[in-house]
Amino acid sequence: MKKKLVMIGNGMAGVSFLEQLLKLNPHKYEITVIGAEPHPNYNRIMLSSVLAGDVSMKDIVLNDWDWYRDNLIQLHAGHTVTTLDTTSRQVKTDKGLTVPYDELVIATGSQPFMLPLPGADKEGVIAFRDMKDCETMIETAKSYKKAVVIGGGLLGIEAARGLLNLGMEVHVVHIFKYLMERQLDEAASHMLQEELEGQGMKFLLEKQSDTILGKKRVTGLSFKDGSHVDADLIVMAVGIRPNVQLAKDGGVEVGRGIVVDDSMQTSVSGIYSLGECAEHRGIAYGLVAPLYEQGAILAKQLAGVEHEGYQGSVLSTKLKVSGVNVFSAGRFMSEPGTKSLRVQDDLDGVYKKVVFQEGKVIGAVLFGDTSEGSRLFSLIRKGEDFAGREKEVLFGPSGGGGAMSNEDLVQAMSGDEIVCGCNGVTKDTIVESIEEKGCVSINEIKACTKASGSCGGCKPLVEAILTATLGADQVETVKEGICSCTTHSRDEIVDEIRRMHLTTSKEVMHVMEWNHPEGCSKCRPALNYYLGMAWPEEHEDELESRFVNERNHANIQKDGTFSVVPRIYGGVTTPEDLKRIATVAEQYNVPMVKFTGGQRIDLLGVKKEDLPNMWRDLDMPSGYAYGKALRTVKTCVGNTFCRFGTQDSIQMGIDLEKKFERLNTPHKVKLAVSGCPRNCAESTIKDLGVVAIDGGWELYVGGNGGTRVRAAELLTKVKTEDEVLHWTAAYLQYYRETANFAERTSEWVQRIGLDTVKQALASKEDRDALVERIDKTLALTKDPWQEINENDDLRRAFDALTATASPEAAAASTVEETTQRPSL
Structure with a gap:
């Protein structure tokens, strides 16, 4: 009979241990996992990437529900273990579940440390630790704008970067005189601060928090020196504490963490611990790589495989989310008895520091260029003696480069060294995927092991392992397509659609031999767009x-309700429209009516079943706040009222919005018209911005005020309003025809170059052809709710397609929709 193995905790460290145990001895245990969060195992260190908009919640799941089922693991998600009875060898949960065990693993992780400040219990004061915190930050950013992060360490900076991406004004409060003092020396920290300030982050250093201000909800934070800062949201990122209370109550020895020996066994026989809750030789580790190393040892212990025991870990850190390349490892601070080799290049923003003791590399800090991080970390672990030739570490034997290439590093690495820190993948695991599972490309290794599947920083090393294992001539360079369903690029697909006159996604998938005949959530919307762009008269919108937002013609919210935004041309409305909106808001019990940043009115909290009738009663065009289409045309009052205005920006904005409303585009498009160079409508950070000058207009393109802020570039100067419309139409059509699906204009202009755009629009003949095509497309568009309300077949199709199983499923779909396109 199998032994009963129970694991408390469903995090990265614990599930990594189970993965390795299943490889070593898959049939020894009947495994039960109890996790407090209602999710399968996910990559916690990628939460900041969710905030950044680079990935969705779904993308950071490491082991989905099917993995547990396929491996015969009983998972009780959403259960918190409240009782550990070591005498009867069983655990009990808050939901009344009792689970007996023969062997028990405690992997309860850690809890965020919340400063015991007066007012810390107010609404709007949170930590940044799990999916719930991440969701709270995303939701808060929709209604509030000022955030304060307490803590200038790694987690605090990642949280701050995420809040910036959500459009909030962010101050980082830190008690020390420089940032990330545990990971960086002062020189690197100052370079980091300068870079982050350039991104919009603000810092309050050497500040000691005193009181959280506000009544029910936080309004600010005061400091011991008498100063204060306004805040609608306060995120505490000041550290973590091992979650040990359950073990302590159960009679297990506890220090700072749950005390374990080199086999990861606690003071109680048959009970083991690993991860952030465990304390080994006086150290409780908070970084992911040591936790994976602990899991490898515990897997061998419980599988009955001989091992040398866990000996502790050398730590390394890489900052991934802020857009800044930072690496540190080992003992990187200069101390008595150590010597340092430093290279600082302020022009290129590069800093390198290697610390030696008795000729051996004991620590390193890299800023700007972290390509040598893996090599330096390997040197720290191996303890190679460089006495008398220390400069070779950074400059090589001839002074021309590093001492070890990636290929040399692969040869020097031991099999159990972790290559992919994000997912805990060792060199041996990668080699096994190549030799035993037949992986011959980076993509296949990624699919098999997850290596290089998160931040991508380890990709060069994974590639070097692949080359070293197979030989360069056996490595397949797999062409990457628009998704995993195909190797075809965007241009190849569009060319084939036009050449073969394909008009449906099914035809494209069949003719171009899709790997998955039904496609996926990434390629299906792309094909639908490309077909509609190529054949506007023949392709029937799929x-x-x-x-989900486009299917419902409204933005779904996390509780399953919807946000409805009617069109308000150029931000100008009338008393009649305002009355109509107010009447409808009352009729359908709309919980919140909000003015948006795009000069419109947003009706929030609408039930799905009310959407068709609500649009009918509004009798206003949709503002397409949900679509990859023209969203808004922001305007200032121009010369109609403003004493500085040189042109009628209001009418120009209305004309633009009325001409291009309902136009499908590769991504959302935002326009603005400013009545003078003072630029009150923020035209120079829009997809296309129009700025009035004396005697004419300037057109700026490729701007973005969202996640990746980019100033727009001057496309052309024109004299008349008709020329503005003509150039705008030609520009938008050229974008429609040449951009990748889900590519913002800011990314598109950077990719192809402004000169390419200018050349394509240089001749009036070419512009006229583009304008003719866009006018043809615009002539075929109708307001979606007008069509649905007038056509019974469309109404039935809508009802079928928008049926949602639950608010949770709807919310999951929302995350997928909004985060596949990271720019806000």
């Missing part, structure tokens, strides 16, 4: 390929 509603089933639209994202």
Whole structure:
């Protein structure tokens, strides 16, 4: 009979241990996992990437529900273990579940440390630790704008970067005189601060927090020196504490963490611990790589495989989310008895520091260029003696480069060294995927092991391992397509659509031999767009390929309700429209009516079943706040009222919005018209911005005020309003025809170059052809709710396609919709 193995905790360290145990001895245990969060195992260190908009919640799941089922693991998600009875060898949960065990693993992780400040219990004061915190930050950013992060360490900076991406004004409060003092020396920290300030982050250093201000909800934070800062949201990122209370109550020895020996066994026989809750030789580790190393040892211990025991870990850190390349490892601070080799290049923003003791590398800090991080970390672990030739570490034997290439590093690495820190993948695991599972490309290794699947920083090393294992001539360079369903690029697909006159996604998938005949959530919307762009008269919009917001013609919220935004041309409305909106808001019990940043009115909290009738009663065009289409045309009052205005920006904005409303585009498009160079409508950070000058207009393109802020570039100067419309139409059509699906204009202009755009629009003949094509497309568009309300077949199709199983499923779909396109 199998022994009963129970693991408390469903985090990265614990599940990594189970993965390795299943490889070593898959049939020894009947495994039960109890996790407090209602999710399968996910990559916690990628939460900041979710905030950044680079990935969705779904993308950071490491082991989905099917993995547990396929491995015969009983998972009780959403259960918190409240009782550990070591005498009867069983655990009990808060939901009344009792689970007996023969062997028990405690992997309860850690809890965020919350400063015991007066007012810390107010609404709007949170930590940044799990998916719930991440969701709270995303939701808060929709209604509030000022955030304060307490803590200038690694987690605090990642949280701050995420809040910036959500459009909030962010101050980082830190008690020390420089940032990330545990990971960086002062020189690197100052370079980091300068870079982050350039991104919009603000810092309050050497500040000691005193009181959280506000009544029910936080309004600010005061400091011991008498100063204060306004805040709608306070995120505490000041550290973590091992979650040990359950073990302590159960009679297990506890220090700072749950005390374990080199086999990861606690003071009680049959009970083991690993991860952030465990304390080994007086150290409780908070970084992911040591926790994976602990899991490898515990897996061998419980599988009955001989091992040398856990000996502790050398730590390394890489900052991934802020857009800044930072690496540190080992003992990087200069101390008595150590010597340092430093290279600082302020022009290129590069800093390198290697610390030696008795000729051996004991620590390193890299800023700007972290390509040598893996090599230096390996040197720290191996303890090679460089006495008398220390400069070779950074400059090589001839002074021309590093001492070890990636290929040399692979040869020097031991099999159990972790290559992919994000997912805990060792060199041996990668080699096994190549030799035993037949992986011959980076993509296949990624699919098999997850190596290089998160931040991508280890990709060069994974590639070097692949080359070293197979030989360069056996490595396949797999062409990457628009998704995993195909190797075809965007241009190849569009060319084939036009050449073969394909008009449906099914035809494209069949003719171009899709790997998955049904496609996926990434390629189906892309194909639907490309077909509609190529054949506007013949392609019938495939509603089933639209994202959930587009299918519902409204933005779904996390509770399953919707946000409805009617069109308000140029931000100008009338008393009649305002009355109509107010009447409808009352009729359908709309919980919140909000003015948006795009000069419109947002009706929030609408039930799905009310959407068709609500649009009918509004009798206003949709503002397409949900679509990859023209969203808004922001305007200032121009010369109609403003004493500085040189042109009628209001009418220009209305004309633009009325001409291009309902136009499908590769991504959302935002326009603005400013009545003078003072630029009150923020035209120079829009997809296309129009700025009035004396005697004419300037057109700026490729701007973005969202996640990746980019100033727009001057496309052309024109004299008349008709020329503005003509150039705008030609520009938008050229974008429609040449951009990748889900590519913002800011990314598109950077990719192809402004000169390419200018050349394509240089001749009036070419512009006229583009304008003719866009006018043809615009002539075919109708307001979606007008069509649905007038056509019974469309109404039934809508009802079928928008049926949602639950608010949770709807919310999951929302995350997928909004985060696949990271720019806000």
